[in-house]
Amino acid sequence: MGVQSYIIDADIVEAVNQGLSSTPKHLPSWLLYDAQGDQIFQSIMRMPEYYPTGCEYEILRNYRKHLSHYFTNAADSFELIELGPGDGVKTQLLLAYLLDQETNFTYIPIDVSENVLDLLKNRLSHALPKLQIQPHTGRYEEALLLFKENKNRKVILFLGANIGNYPINSARQFINKISKAMSPEDFLLVGFDLKKDPRVVQLAYDDPNGITKAFNLNLLARLNRELGANFSLDQFSHFPTYDPESATAKSFLVSRRKQDVYIDALNSTFHFEAWETIHTEVSQKYDLQMIDDMASKYNLEVADVFYDKNKYFADVLLRK
Numbered sequence: 001m002g003v004q005s006y007i008i009d010a011d012i013v014e015a016v017n018q019g020l021s022s023t024p025k026h027l028p029s030w031l032l033y034d035a036q037g038d039q040i041f042q043s044i045m046r047m048p049e050y051y052p053t054g055c056e057y058e059i060l061r062n063y064r065k066h067l068s069h070y071f072t073n074a075a076d077s078f079e080l081i082e083l084g085p086g087d088g089v090k091t092q093l094l095l096a097y098l099l100d101q102e103t104n105f106t107y108i109p110i111d112v113s114e115n116v117l118d119l120l121k122n123r124l125s126h127a128l129p130k131l132q133i134q135p136h137t138g139r140y141e142e143a144l145l146l147f148k149e150n151k152n153r154k155v156i157l158f159l160g161a162n163i164g165n166y167p168i169n170s171a172r173q174f175i176n177k178i179s180k181a182m183s184p185e186d187f188l189l190v191g192f193d194l195k196k197d198p199r200v201v202q203l204a205y206d207d208p209n210g211i212t213k214a215f216n217l218n219l220l221a222r223l224n225r226e227l228g229a230n231f232s233l234d235q236f237s238h239f240p241t242y243d244p245e246s247a248t249a250k251s252f253l254v255s256r257r258k259q260d261v262y263i264d265a266l267n268s269t270f271h272f273e274a275w276e277t278i279h280t281e282v283s284q285k286y287d288l289q290m291i292d293d294m295a296s297k298y299n300l301e302v303a304d305v306f307y308d309k310n311k312y313f314a315d316v317l318l319r320k
């Protein structure tokens with residue numbers, strides 16, 4: 001092969017090798033979010049079919065006062081820690097309100113992508129000059145361990161139905177880890193996408209303009225760019241499913257024919273049978289019973305639940 005023109009990330013190599021060597025094949029959803037994927041996800045959030053963004057925006061706009069009351073209860077300062085802030089547009093509603101109230105807090109957005117955090121910091125420093133912001137680059141788990149050690153009061157935000165990306169058992173384990181990092185005065189606010197008409201869910205992941213399709217296929221384009229793979233994007237289709245019984249939405253990439261794909265960085269060829277699948281994403285939906293069960297299992301109490309007008313989505317406030 002020619003001169004290698006890409007930087008190889010060991011985590012990506014391992015995940016891709018493991019996922020494409022498994023039966024059935026799978027790739028982790030965090031691979032969807034490179035600079036291109038971040039941009040396509042911004043377009044997804046503006047689609048009328050993708051209801052979660054608008055719902056959570058409505059919730060934070062309507063209830064920012066209620067939320068601020070909980071958060072500022074003890075009158076002292078606190079750390080507002082956000083796991084996976086994205087573009088921060090929804091959180092900004094809350095931040096602006098807290099600053100208007102002259103609340104003393106530091107905003108700590110945590111993400112694995114330094115790119116996301118740089119963009120966010122630039123944007124928020126202009127929009128909210130008084131904001132004290134301390135971005136932290138790294139994985140959530142490792143960041144939580146750090147926060148467990150400091151004694152500052154904490155409000156942790158995990159919004160946007162990001163929890164839905166974890167299969168339900170992993171979601172439980174993750175909530176358990178957060179719970180262990182929390183003290184009795186701390187709060188945790190989690191955004192859950194709720195069970196609803198299955199057709200509404202289905203359409204959110206199968207939009208007629210193919211934006212979600214482009215998002216899913218970008219994963220293969222990324223492997224072409226970063227690992228020197230030779231996936232033909234038109235030989236794979238995007239196929240989302242929603243099972244209303246388990247309330248799990250899943251996305252697949254389906255091989256349209258029998259084919260071999262070479263990945264230079266792995267120095268390996270992967271074989272695909274016609275109609276063989278790669279599972280790329282889970283988007284778990286919840287109901288209040290599931291949320292209550294999860295909370296009580298891990299010593300958390302549901303302090304309040306905030307809904308949008310359709311009850312499509314809930315921001316759930318938890319404390320120890």
Ligand code: AVJ
Nearest residue numbers: 044160161162164165212283
């Ligand atoms: C960012 C994980 C909440 O699962 O709804 C949107 C990602 N994927 N459309 C979701 C996504 C396809 C989104 N989360």
